[in-house]
């Protein structure tokens with residue numbers, strides 16, 4: 126029953142037709158000259174849930190459009206929107222217990238306002254209930270939806286009254302399910318198929334971890350957890366440190382260093398691993414840093430300039446298209462190819478809460494197909510004895526172990542090393558496999 130309701134809700138969660146008709150635009154137009162933080166979040170949630178906009182892009186757009194939000198307010202907006210998206214499965218479950226109107230029949234903007242209030246009531250201790258409730262009600266009034274206010278008010282106040290009991294339920298053993306773990310049913314079942322219940326619980330709890338901050342590769346080339354706006358610090362601006370998750374830092378370290386090496390990173394934006402490789406190999410090497418998306422190359426260039434790297438060639442290229450310059454007499458001529466493929470990102474859901482909304486098993490299948498197309502092309506460029514590194518920031522076996530087996534059964538490689546990182550141990554979930562190309566018999 127619960128499952129059925131939430132599935133229906135998921136079906137309507139992206140009203141893509143609205144994105145095309147522009148109907149949803151109405152909710153992005155300012156209600157007032159300057160929005161309050163919560164008003165901004167309600168509208169942002171609308172674009173994430175109803176129009177399928179990625180959360181980080183919605184935040185970026187909001188901050189560009191509303192420069193009056195200072196650093197503190199931006200942090201608050203980020204916390205509210207990330208938390209509401211992260212917990213939406215639980216918020217909808219509680220709303221459905223207290224509302225006579227089914228979630229899927231609620232006016233979408235009302236649903237966003239209610240989700241935001243319930244998130245604050247249940248998960249943010251420092252926010253007084255009247256602030257959590259009243260700002261949403263005021264927003265509805267401003268949108269001329271006064272008729273919905275008594276309903277919203279009653280539901281929210283009842284949820285607040287039962288707060289302790291509801292939170293207790295989330296902790297109970299029988300709630301070690303999709304709702305208790307704040308995962309959509311499809312993702313919960315998918316992880317359970319790959320990892321079994323116990324590990325799925327461990328993984329999903331790591332997604333919800335409150336441990337703040339992120340990792341940098343510091344002056345000594347070591348991982349260091351930091352917080353705050355490192356991008357404004359001198360050590361970042363001068364190129365002494367780079368923002369990179371712990372597991373991603375391991376990739377370039379797998380490379381067999383060699384004078385004058387020729388290296389390709391075929392999926393390289395924003396350039397974290399390509400720049401790491403370029404700095405480890407030194408100026409005698411050349412690193413071709415490519416990405417299919419022309420409009421992402423500036424991200425690699427920014428990193429290259431900040432780090433003062435002179436041995437990189439940054440180019441737009443679809444990795445599925447064969448490039449003859451990396452073949453000599455039909456044989457590869459590169460020392461190393463890094464294939465850090467586009468993936469479902471299940472290892473980074475802790476940071477990108479809205480990946481929950483974009484997950485589907487069919488999506489994983491089509492990503493596997495894309496990954497194999499890329500691999501089939503770029504594996505040719507490696508010279509005998511050279512190295513191929515395959516990596517993803519996901520946990521699905523289809524995109525990791527199955528692709529490892531695909532490489533071993535289709536191409537002349539032997540596995541040198543592989544590792545899977547689970548989320549929260551202590552970095553993001555990640556996978557890599559390093560292969561050596563066999564010499565021709």
Ligand SMILES: C[S@@+](CC[C@H](N)C(=O)[O-])C[C@H]1O[C@@H](n2cnc3c(N)ncnc32)[C@H](O)[C@@H]1O
Nearest residue numbers: 392393394395396397398416417443444465467
């Ligand atoms: C996981 S990200 C790469 C992260 C990067 N290696 C780093 O460490 O910063 C995958 C990248 O692959 C790119 N991509 C997707 N399809 C591609 C294709 N067919 N050819 C080349 N790049 C592609 C995406 O634009 C995305 O930037």
